[in-house]
Amino acid sequence: MRRSRPLPTEREETATDGAKPIDRRLFALAEGARRYLWVTVGFGLASAAAVIVGAVVLAGIINDVFLGDAAPRSLTGAFVALGVVYLARGALEWGRSVSAHHASATVKRSLRERVMRAVLAQTARGRSAGSGDLALTASTGIDSLDAYFSHYLPQLVLGALVPLFAVVWIATVDPVSVVIIVLTVPLIPVFMWLIGTYADRATRSRWLTMRRLGDGLIETLRGLLTLEVYRAGGERLDRVRRLSDEYRRQTMATLRVAFLSAFVLELVATISVAVIAVAIGLRVVQGSLDFEPAMAILILAPEVYAPMRKAGSEFHAAMDGMEAARSMFAVLEVADADEREAADRLPVPETPVGAPLVTLSDVSFAYPASGDARSVPVLDGIDLSVDRGEHVALIGPSGAGKSTLIRLILGFGRPTGGTVDVGGVPLERVDAASWRSMIGWVRQEPFLIAGTVLDNVRLGQPDSTTDEVAAALRLVGAEDLIPRLTETIGEQGRGLSHGQRRMVTLARAILPDPVLLLLDEPTAGIDSDTQLRIAAAFDRIARGRTVITVAHQRILVDLADRVVTIDGGRIVTSSGRGRR
């Protein structure tokens, strides 16, 4: 990915702790949308000008009718002008909204793409980035940025421009009113900031309650069977109501303060209008100010405060969008940091049959500790060497570290201790992509994309022919899928049985003719017929390859040259077994 400019680090941001009217990181993202943002500002400027022209024309008409006793017909030109101004204001508003939405659509698209790229890049470097949470944020959470880009940001622009224009114009007719405006207008951003900092904290705590509420409902739904079996459903109902009430009370407590600040804001705005009205009224009586400019100022005064107040009311919705964006920034920043540490990578060395292909020396692995808790090592001093052409079965209780070992061989994550060598070269110095292109990996949960069976088998090998795909399916014993190649299967393989999904991923792993096969429980959780078919195809699949299988089923274990038992992150036994 061509990066344009570094994003500020997380620390810089959290140092200020609190919501800010504008987040620079979002601007960095808005690159492609900058054109639309400028157009939005342009429309905003024109709108601000139209507001002032409208006020002046309106004041002129009122003056002529009231003090000049003009007949309506003599003012036709002014009436037409007034109508045109309002039509123009409508059109400009419309244009502003369109360009703001364009900006938002563009930003969302580029952010989504960058997050996906960053997740893939991080995964390739062995960091796990793809949590379910992130998937949710990147898919639907991003849409809450709409509030930021299409409503809040343009409103903020307007909130800054209209008062500026209005003050400049009013200064030419009545400097005294300018003093009042200049004294009161800055109060609005100050209050907005106060509301922002408070509301931000309050929003977080409310998020917590809401999440607990959501969790409570989800738990009720997931555990419904248990609740009903143990006749605990009624008690649960009380709990949902109690939590919901608590949420309401907490929200109301937050809102009471948030609205109180909004109330002060509103009060500043309306009282300012009232003060201006009274002040100019008194000066009109004294004759120090003419009626016409006085009227124009009165019409303009509310317009000075309105856009900024409106921006204030959009602030909360915009902050929700920011909250969603935050988790994505974290991913992007790590990816950016990674990009900087590019190093020269070696090609994977050729390994003759019988020589060690993968060697793990004293390998330990622990997931990063969270908080104060010590992290338990998943792997602890593993020594294992697998020769090219050898077939090793890994067995051991659930959670013993077998899948972690497979992931380390794939280069997803580096060992916390010891080394993983491939063909005698440390894995981290080898070009990871070319190493992985030599591996066929079948993991426990089959991953299928929405598309046809054909698309799925040749994922990563888009140039493979239909015949090659059919041959791979035949090899793994899934002849029944060959007539269904062009059939569309839904998200996560809907339309295929568990066994068929496994067959598809197995065929996919075989298709590029890999040197090393990593099979993580290839027969777990599928029907016995498919299990038998996979077992029957096993010899064909494994012939001429290096195979590491994680298995519980005897049927696969029996086929191995060597059985390695892992328990508690250590190798407890390793027994050679001649192939019969």
Next chain:
Amino acid sequence: MSGFRRLADSLREYPWRFAGSIAAGAASIASSIGLLTVSAYLISLAALHPPLFELSIAIVGVRFFGISRAVLRYVERLSSHDLSLRLLTDLRTRVTRAMHRLGPAGVASFRAGDLVGRVLGDVDEIQHVFVRVIAPPLIAAVVAVLTLVLALIWLPVSGLTILIPLLVAGVAVPRLTRRAGDAAGRTISADRGRMIGQTVEIIEGAPVIVALGAEDQLLAAADEAAERVARAERRAAWMHGFGDAAILALVGASLVGTLWVSAAAVHAGSLDGVMVAVLAMLAITPFESVATLPSGFERLGRSLGAADRLFEVIDGESPIVEPGHPLPIPTEATLAVQQATVTVASGDRILGPVDLEIDPGMRVGVVGETGAGKTTLAHILCRFLDPTDGNVTLGAVDVRDVASDDMRGFVGYEDDRAFLFRGSILGNVRIGAQDASESDVRSVLDGVRLGDWVDGLPDGILTDVGEAGESVSGGQRKRLALARALLADFPVLILDEPISGLDPATARAVMDDLLAATAGRSLVLITHRPIGLDRMDQIIVMEAGTIVDRGTHTELLESSARYRTMWNAATGASRG
């Protein structure tokens, strides 16, 4: 009845709060009208250079409306939010109650993931209906009446010039935005769905994609979908701004029209010139009440869709009918299934006909592939579901004549997930026996050999198991589920895949403990693994909803090819 009507009806629970919130909203806009008209009057009067005291009433008025506007706005916001949160609480409770009534069998008819989304997303979406769709038009109506009254007092004809544009802004414009919003929603949603699917796919399948080197291939596909969505969103953008633009144009119409008629009236001598500015302000300010209508109605279609989906759950038909006069449940009796079938709404028969007798103390093994009807059989045994045809009896009593609550006390069921709730081990184990003492809980934990494990935990029996029991390993979870079932002391216990996902050694250990601990009670063991089946009194083999073979383990190895295949696949005995 439409979703909208039902939502509106739920407001009847809170008539005073509702009326108060509308009144505060209308009064706040009335204050705006007051503030600007009185200000205009003040300045116009000032232009005539009257003695200062003549202005004083107007000055007081300006100050009064300036303050009351802010106060009323505060009251309105607070009361409308409080009301909408109360409505949400009610709705959440109704959904939970519906889930309770539907039970697991009824809920299964809504796709599970779908239902979670429904409950969370839809309940929140509905918030908008009250705050942005029901309340604002009512407030606008009150404001329109007030405007009309003022117009009639000052210059009757201005009533027409103001109210006609106001009516268009309040009725026709929202109607248009609603239609446009629905149309845009329809066009975007399919593309969006595809794009979201691809995003989730890439993030969740990242390791596989990287291992296959398929990054560019999938990113290109995702980018294409994203571009389509962005294009559709840009098209839809034209509609978003329309409402605001239309309302500004209508304000212009109201202003020009009103000024024209007042100018004519002043010129004709029928209106005091002071009132021109006042009427101009009256022509502008009421539009504040309709300003939020277009955007509120733009998403009304979406909100009502959410309401319909929620009401679908709330109205969901219970899969069992409670008897009017429930019979007492026999203390010890044979649980029997006679010619029972279950047919789902689509007309497909998912079970039966099935015959099965479970005598007190008998152990029955149930085997079969996924989708063979094992779970449905369990559901009719514990009465989450009544058979479409045939009967389930308990001794001489048809279970349809027994209260489902009593039935639940008789038949216990643990499914393969062994779901644990957040909270302590103690709380989880005594979920079905609230009055059990701590020592009772300890002794069942010892019975499933969790005693030492529990003692080793930081807080012992009070240790929190974490969200959905995530900090507990598979084997411990299965044992905990067994412990709570034992403590609840069901005469008949159904265990669905109690050893699935466990490695062979752990599975064997759990099975041994399970069989020892349930000695003397009726047990239905649903499994696809061979462990423990040789110790069953009877095994039934299910396929496509029916029982195809039955007998003991040794008999079936002889007589049933299906059973043999299964056994062989699981043990690897057929290799040769």
